[in-house]
Amino acid sequence: MKWRTAFVAVAALALASCAGLGSTIVGGLSGPAAIANKTTLDERALLGLEASYKAARLAMEGAVDAGLVKRPLAVKFRDANKKANAVLVKARTAYDAANAATLDAALDEGAPLVAEIWKLVAEQEKTYGR
Amino acid sequence: MAVDLQKLLSVVEAASHVFRAAMEVAGDAAMAADPTVDQVELKARLMALREQNEQGFERLQGKLEAIIAAGESAD
Numbered sequence: 021m022k023w024r025t026a027f028v029a030v031a032a033l034a035l036a037s038c039a040g041l042g043s044t045i046v047g048g049l050s051g052p053a054a055i056a057n058k059t060t061l062d063e064r065a066l067l068g069l070e071a072s073y074k075a076a077r078l079a080m081e082g083a084v085d086a087g088l089v090k091r092p093l094a095v096k097f098r099d100a101n102k103k104a105n106a107v108l109v110k111a112r113t114a115y116d117a118a119n120a121a122t123l124d125a126a127l128d129e130g131a132p133l134v135a136e137i138w139k140l141v142a143e144q145e146k147t148y149g150r
Numbered sequence: 151m152a153v154d155l156q157k158l159l160s161v162v163e164a165a166s167h168v169f170r171a172a173m174e175v176a177g178d179a180a181m182a183a184d185p186t187v188d189q190v191e192l193k194a195r196l197m198a199l200r201e202q203n204e205q206g207f208e209r210l211q212g213k214l215e216a217i218i219a220a221g222e223s224a225d
């Protein structure tokens with residue numbers, strides 16, 4: 021469906037902003053803009069992770085609300101959602117404590133978990149032939 | 151062939167919610183990459199998004215648990 025394709029593109033964009041922002045900003049700019057960006061790097065990275073999780077979460081919820089998710093897939097969605105949320109909690113806690121190393125590790129962990137959710141959403145599409 | 155109108159409406163409604171949310175996510179991703187957005191704006195958006203995700207996580211888990219429980223009782 022078109023909305024899902026748009027969602028995948030948006031999630032990829034959000035993930036890209038999360039994963040690649042550091043090198044772009046730190047290496048690509050100079051002067052006041054670079055300083056301003058360095059101080060907001062944590063916010064930008066975490067915003068990227070939160071946005072990519074939101075996209076994946078709503079794709080799952082959209083399928084649930086449309087009545088397309090039965091028990092076996094619901095179990096997979098629940099477990100994947102729980103794992104992704106646990107990493108988000110870790111990232112938020114690290115951000116609140118200004119713990120850059122833990123935040124970095126959580127961001128690295130988060131992207132594959134969001135990708136795992138997308139894989140499950142694709143599985144649901146295959147099952148229902150959409 | 152009779153169309154299950156209620157089912158159709160629920161699919162359309164779910165798709166429209168997801169589409170609207172996709173626009174919001176696109177805005178958030180663009181904001182994260184925009185060097186002109188300052189820290190105050192970023193923090194405000196981040197906190198709003200965090201709250202949405204916290205509530206959305208609980209809501210989704212509730213819906214999934216209900217499907218799982220219904221499936222268990224049917225088995």
